[in-house]
Amino acid sequence: MADFLDPWVDDRPADGVFRVHSRIYTDPGLFEREQRCVFGRTWVFLGLESQLPGPRRWLSTRIGSVRVLVTRDGEGRLHAHLNACRHKGAMLARRETGEARQLVCPYHGWVYDLAGKCTSVKDERTGNYAAGFGDDHDLVALPRFATYKGLMFGSLSAEVPPLETVLGDIRPLLDLALEQGPDGMEFVPGRIVFRYRANWKLQLENGTDFYHLTSTHAAFMDVMNQRRQGAGNQEARQFDWHKRLQQRAGTFHFEHGHAAVWMDQAEAEKRPIYPAIDEIRRRVGDVRADWMLKVRGISLFPNLQIADGASLTLRTFHPLAVDLTEVRYYCLAPVGEAEALRAWRLRQFEDFFNVSGLATPDDVVIYEDCQQGFATSPGWLQGTARGHGLLREGGNEAAEELxxxxxxxxxxxxxxxNETTLHPAYREWRRLMGAAEEREADHA
Ligand code: FES
Ligand SMILES: [Fe+2]
Known part of the structure; x- marks a missing residue:
């Protein structure tokens, strides 16, 4: 097992050095510590409020390896609990979402209402329980639960700063995704879910990695080329990536591990929000409407990414083992979007992101190849250096504009x-992994 005191992140700003060690993707001890110190000690995305569209709905999700249940009670109030029966820990809600008046544990039949209250211990009267059994059998509430403009977050630790503080200055970038529709945003029904045999941080990294597009996705680029010449499916109105490659682009680093990438708009008329852009301009102003048309990618540490490029996509990924990760992709869209625009959006989404699409399978194969590479040739990696020479402290004209x-x-x-988007994430990772109280616990 790795010694956590080892500097797995080599961060020397004065020398222009930033690199991570391959061991952070392979070491089971570090993985176990991540569950406790990273996923156990920060805000983690749980889902969209609109996934629970009315009273008595529920949504099952995760914070790291911990199963979480989000519910709306009979009055429509939101709650978040561990998805584990108080009797012996069986999972209460096994599917992803549902609607129910009550949740019945499949093991011994204890019953809970949608506020998490235990309403029945099966055959309690004949059970001869002693006084020590007590009367608290309710589900265990998450220590912290909060929402931001329809996004729901939870924390397994009560010792986290307020959600708004942790989101900090990435909020205006989140708003660019969350305010595209006058009545809010929703997931298009359905989702892409798959597991890959590699570490979760490969997805964390790839979400803001523009560098791989022209190589990993050469086949996608090829198909797009053929479409430009009139062949194949024209309905997706896919973008001409060669035009995009000529644009101005940039990166923002934020506190708490978050980062964003952006690129000036090219072919704005191919964006499904374009026909509604006048309404958007009136509502959010010209500057923000123009930013909605730019290509943008947000990485919210540790495991939420929103990409608005090939389509508007929200992606979350759950570490299940040091070399096993579950990924979920959702297509995000304005509530009440016209049918033709929704179809256009979906064609773009399917093309790129579907498991049967032209891009995602290539990414996943590469993650698994990298994991093999880490195991056979461990050492310091060179994947966080690109663009480092252009990195400047503080804002710039793009930040000011937004x-x-x-x-x-x-x-x-x-x-x-550039690859500097990973610096904030790995600084936050290192900070959480090396927290003082953890060092004391390890040495106790
Ligand atoms: S584990 Fe739920 S009732 Fe026994
Ligand atoms: Fe990719």
Whole structure:
């Protein structure tokens, strides 16, 4: 097992060095510590409020390996509990979502209402329970639960700063995704879910990695080329990536491990929100409407990403083992979107993100290859260095225009395709993994 005191993140700003060690993807001891210190000690995305569209709905999800149940009670109030029966821990809600007046444990039949209250211990009167059994059999509430504009977050620790503080200055970028519709946003029914045999941080990294597009997704680019010449499915109105590669692009680094990438708009008329852009301009103003048309990617540490490029996608990923990760992709869309625009959006989403699509399978194969590589040739990796020479402390003209105050920025030609987006995430990872109280616990 790795010694956590080892500097798995080599961060020396004065020397222009930032790199991570391959061991962070392979060591079971570090993985176990991540569950406790990273996923156990920060806010983690749980789902969209609109996934629970009325009273007595429930949604099962995870924080790391811990199963979580989000519910709306009979009055429509939201609650978040551990998805584990108080009797012997059996999972209460086994499917992803549902609607029920009550939840009955499949093991011994204890019953809970949708506020998490235990309403029946099966055959309690004949059970001869002693006084020590007590009267608290309710589900265990998450220590912290909060929402931001329809996004729901929970924390397994009560010792976290308020959600708004942790989201901090990435909020205006989240708003660009969450305010595209006048009546809010929803997931298009259905989702992509799959598991890959590699570490969760490969997905964390790839979510803001523009560098791999022209190589990993060469087949996708090829198909797009053929479509431009009139062949194949024209309905998706896919983008001309060669036009995009000429654009100005940049990166924002934020506190608490978050980062965002952006690229100036090209072919705005191919965005499904374009026909509604006048309404959007009236509602959010010209600057923010223009930013909604740019290509953007947000990485919210530790495991939420929103990408608005090939389609508007929300992605979350759950670490199940050091080399096993579950990923979920959702297509995010304005509530009440016109049917033709929704179809257009879906064609773009399917093309790129579906498990049967032209891009996602290539990413997944590569993650598994990397995991093999880490095991056979461990050492310091060189995947966080690109664009480092352009990194500047504080904001820049793009940040000013949007009204955000990043810790650091990169701006340049899109072809820089910088990798510095990973610096905030790995600094936050290192900070949480090395927390003082954990060191004391380890040495106790
Ligand atoms: S584990 Fe739920 S009733 Fe026994
Ligand atoms: Fe990719």
């Amino acid at each position: 009204g955000v105050r990043p810790l650091a920025t990169v701006i340049g030609d899109f072809r820089v395709q």
